[in-house]
Amino acid sequence: MDAGIINYAVYENGSEYLGMANVTLPNQSHKILTVNGAGIPGDIDLPVLGHKDAMRATFNFTDAPPAAYKLAEMRRHVIDIRAAHEEYDATAGKIVVRAYKHVLEIIPVTKNGGTVAPSAAQAASGEYTVLSQKDYIDGKLVGDYDPVHFKDIDNSGTDNLAAVRSALGK
Secondary structure (H helix, E strand, O other), X not given: OEEEEEXXXXXXOOOEEOOOEEEEOOOOXXXXXXXXXXXXXXXXXXXXXXXXXXXXXXXXXXXOOHHHHHOOOOOOEEEEEEEEEEEEEOOOOEXXXXXXXXXXXXXXXXXXXXXXXXXXXXXXXXXXXXXXXXXXXXXXXXXXXXXXHOEXXXXXXXEOOXXXXXXXXX
């Protein structure tokens, strides 16, 4: 039984702690082809294999740590979001902790400096374009979308763009 996130940490380049930030991970929406024509009474929307809309992520910092300014540097950042998820194993009668890791390659799009007010956190934030996303559960790769390198690997380990790369001679 899934319970939720116990806690998490944010790192750049796998080792540098970036402070506390609530992170909104990117949505992955497939590009759509609308198919119609002879023999089809209407339209059918089909997702285009391996092609997705642009992805964005948002980091909402509690205050305005140096990390918020560092992530605003106009360059590629490799970010690890590591989370401990709690599950309840009803058969064994115990709580299980699963390690989730989301690795994002990002470039800054916006920086919000937050609000300066007495007795309040500044709450800086930023929005970032996501170049690639890899997701792991307990060290197992469950998703790898990297359009720059023409790769879309799903939970089963299938690279949905392998046949397309082959057809293109790549």
